[in-house]
Amino acid sequence: VASQRQIKSFNDGWQFSKGEKMENERTMSSDNSWKTVSIPHTWNTDAYISKDYYRGVSWYRKSFSLSKEEKDKNLFLRFEGVNQSATVYINGKLVGEHKGGYTSFTFDISGFCNREGNNLLTVKVDNSLADIPPISGDFSIFGGIYRDVWLVSVPQQHFDLSDNGSDGIYIDTDNVSEKSGSYTVKSTVVNNAPNKATIKVSYTVVDINRNIVKTEDIKYSLTPGQKKTFSNTYIIEQPLLWSPETPNLYTVEAVIKEASTNKILDIVRSPLGFRWFSFDGQKGFSLNGKPYKLRGICRHQDQMPLGNALTDEAHRRDMQLIKDMGANFIRISHYPQDKAIIEQCDKLGLLVWEEIPVIDIIPEEESFGDNCETALREMIRQHYNHPSIIMWGYMNEILLVTQRKHKGLELDALVKRELALARRLENVLKEEDSRRYSVMAFHGSETYNQAGFQDIVDVVGWNLYQGWYSDNLSQFDAFIKKQASDYPKKPKIISEYGAGSDRRIHSLQPQRFDFSIEYQQEYIEHYLPVIEREPYIAGATYWNFIDFGSAQRDESMPRINNKGLVYADRTPKDVYYYFKANFRQDIPVLHIASYDWDKRTGISA
Ligand code: ADA
Numbered sequence: 001v002a003s004q005r006q007i008k009s010f011n012d013g014w015q016f017s018k019g020e021k022m023e024n025e026r027t028m029s030s031d032n033s034w035k036t037v038s039i040p041h042t043w044n045t046d047a048y049i050s051k052d053y054y055r056g057v058s059w060y061r062k063s064f065s066l067s068k069e070e071k072d073k074n075l076f077l078r079f080e081g082v083n084q085s086a087t088v089y090i091n092g093k094l095v096g097e098h099k100g101g102y103t104s105f106t107f108d109i110s111g112f113c114n115r116e117g118n119n120l121l122t123v124k125v126d127n128s129l130a131d132i133p134p135i136s137g138d139f140s141i142f143g144g145i146y147r148d149v150w151l152v153s154v155p156q157q158h159f160d161l162s163d164n165g166s167d168g169i170y171i172d173t174d175n176v177s178e179k180s181g182s183y184t185v186k187s188t189v190v191n192n193a194p195n196k197a198t199i200k201v202s203y204t205v206v207d208i209n210r211n212i213v214k215t216e217d218i219k220y221s222l223t224p225g226q227k228k229t230f231s232n233t234y235i236i237e238q239p240l241l242w243s244p245e246t247p248n249l250y251t252v253e254a255v256i257k258e259a260s261t262n263k264i265l266d267i268v269r270s271p272l273g274f275r276w277f278s279f280d281g282q283k284g285f286s287l288n289g290k291p292y293k294l295r296g297i298c299r300h301q302d303q304m305p306l307g308n309a310l311t312d313e314a315h316r317r318d319m320q321l322i323k324d325m326g327a328n329f330i331r332i333s334h335y336p337q338d339k340a341i342i343e344q345c346d347k348l349g350l351l352v353w354e355e356i357p358v359i360d361i362i363p364e365e366e367s368f369g370d371n372c373e374t375a376l377r378e379m380i381r382q383h384y385n386h387p388s389i390i391m392w393g394y395m396n397e398i399l400l401v402t403q404r405k406h407k408g409l410e411l412d413a414l415v416k417r418e419l420a421l422a423r424r425l426e427n428v429l430k431e432e433d434s435r436r437y438s439v440m441a442f443h444g445s446e447t448y449n450q451a452g453f454q455d456i457v458d459v460v461g462w463n464l465y466q467g468w469y470s471d472n473l474s475q476f477d478a479f480i481k482k483q484a485s486d487y488p489k490k491p492k493i494i495s496e497y498g499a500g501s502d503r504r505i506h507s508l509q510p511q512r513f514d515f516s517i518e519y520q521q522e523y524i525e526h527y528l529p530v531i532e533r534e535p536y537i538a539g540a541t542y543w544n545f546i547d548f549g550s551a552q553r554d555e556s557m558p559r560i561n562n563k564g565l566v567y568a569d570r571t572p573k574d575v576y577y578y579f580k581a582n583f584r585q586d587i588p589v590l591h592i593a594s595y596d597w598d599k600r601t602g603i604s605a
Helices: 023-027 312-324 337-347 367-384 398-404 408-432 447-451 475-486 516-532 574-583 597-601
Strands: 006-009 015-016 033-035 057-064 074-079 087-090 093-099 105-108 117-126 149-154 157-159 169-174 180-191 197-206 212-214 218-222 227-239 250-258 264-272 276-278 284-287 295-299 329-332 351-356 389-396 437-443 461-462 492-496 537-542
Touching: 023 057, 023 117, 023 157, 033 537, 074 087, 093 105, 149 492, 157 250, 169 250, 169 264, 169 574, 180 197, 180 218, 180 250, 197 227, 212 227, 218 227, 218 295, 227 437, 276 597, 284 337, 284 574, 295 312, 295 351, 329 337, 337 351, 337 367, 351 367, 367 389, 367 408, 389 408, 398 408, 408 437, 437 492, 461 475, 516 574
Parallel strands: 284 537, 295 329, 295 537, 329 351, 351 389, 389 437, 437 461, 461 492, 492 537
Antiparallel strands: 006 149, 015 033, 015 057, 057 117, 074 105, 074 149, 087 093, 087 117, 157 180, 169 180, 180 227, 197 212, 197 218, 197 250, 250 264, 276 284
16 A cells, blocks of 8 residues: 655765865865765775774765655655764754664754755764774774665654654564464654644554454544554464564554545554563573574674675675574674664574673763663664564673773772663663563673672673683583573573684694684584583574674784684685584484485385
8 A cells, every 4th residue: 555654765876075074065065075975885994904994074965855745744864874973964954963873863854955956965974982882892893874874754644753763663562372462552643733633543463474464443633743652452362473483473564544534644564473482590591482592693794895884685695694504593793783684583583682882891981871871772662573582782791801901999990880881771771671681791701790790681691712712612611500500590691602714724733713614613513512402501692603894803814803604705614514504403414313314215224
């Protein structure tokens, strides 16, 4: 059905100029520093070869005029991701500013546009700010408008897209079982007209075969300028459950109609999945009532030589490779990633841990905490409706740099600051979402337990590199076993483990840090059986699915972290197939021991 909402790509026709610009230069000039680019774009592909890649200000600009249909509508500009801060102007007037490189933001530009004639959109982008997470980290901070840009036009009555969330639609499921499940749709509708509006709102649930499961039509009256939130709960009998093996996905179509004419004014579609899950300190994870090992990987948004400016197609290909390997879990690390990924996780059946990038250390700036909080709220609101997501994370190895750099009293003060931020973010997380689990990732140090971080979160992630950054592979088993006996109630995930490798390096005597294909294999052959065997380990996410850009790494040229299961160009390494052989129980030929050779050849003894 044709709706009045129109979403138009704003990816083409941009000009880009590196460096700070004077006022009139950025609006008018046609000097030759401006280059034609299209979005997704980053200015930092040099980060693969230079430690000192450009971090600072750059400008983007684009002219546009409105179509006949857009002229009398409410207009919103949506940026899916700009790293790290964006200041947006239309026709020289400030529209708004967004801090945070990994969540989307939407500005109401209705009052800024010339309805007839040309408009000039300019965006100042900065990837050097000291108060936006992350401050440090083992990956390159690629600057730019690196995800899609859209012009969204809606009639006077529409679902609220101004809260940087899920366009005014939030869906919860409760009391889910094989017999039935309930779902609650919370929707916020805006009436921007100068007069009263009578509308009908309906939520149609469609299953994977486009069968309509349920429709409702409710009439409301809205006063001029009113914004109203409705909440409706429904029950569905015998829902098709969502799981990695059966990713049964429903769609909720929320529709606003003009009551008198039944003309459709707005439609927003959201995924809906029925599943239930829990973590237990001793028994690990369970999904839809059954014990379930989380077999996962971590993934950066990066592909040499493109940086982070990837197409949706490239994202989807990664998810397919991950699914083909037999994984059922992904840690979207260390920051929220493109919505194409989460949509694909819903469809393919990959359980998700998503997180904000509070990594290694927190800076002095007071505003840092506020920016972390904003990032967390935006991530949760924007991806709230995706059934694949089971947990939200907000800190990674937060004591690593503190421990290295500081001693004595100073350390206490810093740890207190980090603890205070952790408590604050945990509260924000639960305020935004009380149904999912919270998680932090620690490096292999007892300090986290002593300082009390473990008491704050629901699930503890351990990044463990025994046998890579330290000497002995079997220290991994010892470490995690001790955690299990000291803290039997706390659910545990191995949130990182990994070893680097390079296709050019082979070794007959593989050893840690030789980057040989053989040592990476040996390392994983040690870790994976322990993870699979020990029930108190809920699961694990190998670090990292891909070889990714990290300008600070001197160990290789180009500057990458090469712990990937696939190379930067996505060619699988040997270890990819080792994971596949272990994870894909459904491919019999891989299980040589149980293969019935006689049947295949027709020879019998
Ligand atoms: C840390 C960190 C990761 C990654 C890893 C590594 O555990 O959390 O970002 O870079 O180290 O490969 O060293």
